[in-house]
Amino acid sequence: MILSPPQVYVEYKDLSKDEGIAEIQKDFIVQIIKSNKQNDTIVIDKIMDSNNDNLFIAHCIQCNLPNLSFNEIIYSTIKKNKNNFSSEYIFEIKNDTNNKITWKIQLKEKKKIYYLAAKQNISINSILNEKDIDILSCTTEESKCSPNHFYLSNKEAENSILNFKNKKSSNQIRVGQEIDPKWLSQEILIHTGEKTKVTYSPNRSLIIQTFGKSLSNAGRGETIRVQISDWFDKSSVLHPTGIIEGIVIAPGEVEYATK
Numbered sequence: 001m002i003l004s005p006p007q008v009y010v011e012y013k014d015l016s017k018d019e020g021i022a023e024i025q026k027d028f029i030v031q032i033i034k035s036n037k038q039n040d041t042i043v044i045d046k047i048m049d050s051n052n053d054n055l056f057i058a059h060c061i062q063c064n065l066p067n068l069s070f071n072e073i074i075y076s077t078i079k080k081n082k083n084n085f086s087s088e089y090i091f092e093i094k095n096d097t098n099n100k101i102t103w104k105i106q107l108k109e110k111k112k113i114y115y116l117a118a119k120q121n122i123s124i125n126s127i128l129n130e131k132d133i134d135i136l137s138c139t140t141e142e143s144k145c146s147p148n149h150f151y152l153s154n155k156e157a158e159n160s161i162l163n164f165k166n167k168k169s170s171n172q173i174r175v176g177q178e179i180d181p182k183w184l185s186q187e188i189l190i191h192t193g194e195k196t197k198v199t200y201s202p203n204r205s206l207i208i209q210t211f212g213k214s215l216s217n218a219g220r221g222e223t224i225r226v227q228i229s230d231w232f233d234k235s236s237v238l239h240p241t242g243i244i245e246g247i248v249i250a251p252g253e254v255e256y257a258t259k
Contacts, residue, residue, distance in 0.1 A: 007042045007054060008033060011110070014060040021065050029058045029105055031073055032089050036080075055110040057141050061088075062104035069095040085109040085140040111140050114157040115147035115178050116164060122173040127188055127217060133161050133179065147178050168217060186219035189251045196226050198246055200256040218248045226254060 010029070015022040026045075033056070070093050077092040086108045094100045119134035126132070135157045138145035151157040167184040190196055192214060200208045210228060218224040227243050246254030 007044055009044050009055045011055065011057050012045070012060070013057060014063075016060075016063070016065070020068060024065060024068065024070075025060055025063045028063075028073060028093065028103065029060070029107075032078070032091070032105065033058075033107065035075065035078070036087075057108045057110055059106040059108070061106055062102065064101060064103075066101070067095075069097075070099075070101065071095060074100070084146075085111060108141055111152070112137055113140060113145070113147070113150040113152060114154055115150045116157060116160065117176050117178050118173040119175070121175055122169050122179075124170065124172050125168055127166060127168050127191070128179075128184070129165055130161065133164055134176075135161075136176070148180055149178070188217050188219055189248050190214045190218050190224060190254070192216055194252060196224075196246075197253040198226055198228065198244070198256055199249075199253065212244075214254075215243070220248050220250075222248050223257060224248055224254055 010033070012022075012026060012029070015025050072094050074092045074094055077090075079090045081088045086106060088104065088106045090102065090104050092100045092102055114135055114137045117134050117136045119132055122128065122132055135154060137154070138147075151160060164179060164181070164184065166188050167186065168188060169179075169183055170185065171180075171183040173179060173183070194214045196212050196214045198210050198212055200210075202208070212226040212228040215225040215227060223245055224247075225243055226246055245257045247257050249255050
């Protein structure tokens with residue numbers, strides 16, 4: 001089976017109004033693209049209003065041509081700065097008499113990306129659930145499209161919601177603002193007012209269990225206060241009473257923290 005060479009579509013921006021100079025600018029941009037991809041890559045001008053998966057926006061930031069004699073890129077001078085979907089190239093071109101000028105171009109990959117944002121205002125210490133989380137999208141060519149955590153498909157974003165639900169926010173988040181995972185606690189395993197199982201081991205040979213009501217929210221390994229209920233086995237004289245502190249070990253379960 002013969003594989004077709006890879007294809008890249010390019011939409012050019014800020015080219016010279018002179019058609020002859022614009023064609024030379026395009027040629028240099030194509031050479032830069034091919035220098036970072038397979039040599040047999042086919043670079044195609046984007047057709048207006050067409051949808052292409054492998055599309056780049058090429059901006060001629062500094063593409064001066066004092067005359068048409070400049071015809072060669074000095075590849076050893078190429079410097080590349082990459083930032084997510086955007087790459088900036090600075091390099092020199094020369095003519096037959098070895099005169100040189102510096103060029104700067106930007107290649108921006110045009111993609112639709114997705115991110116998780118607040119569907120409604122979220123207060124500090126709120127525990128997120130599905131009604132708090134929205135999936136928003138933008139295209140990478142937009143100047144304001146710069147989420148810190150993005151997904152390449154809507155399905156991938158949907159699947160990630162599970163990692164955001166049932167976690168407490170340490171920040172106030174506005175409607176439409178991206179939800180940064182670093183603002184979220186670990187998953188909440190016990191909620192305020194929830195029936196909570198308490199395990200107490202006064203010694204290695206004895207394990208006592210009862211139930212109580214949690215007085216706050218907490219995740220695994222965190223200490224929580226629990227109001228012991230009347231269901232405790234009163235035949236044991238070793239049990240703790242009243243409000244106790246326990247370490248969360250599982251959903252709805254704590255281990256009594258002896259002092």
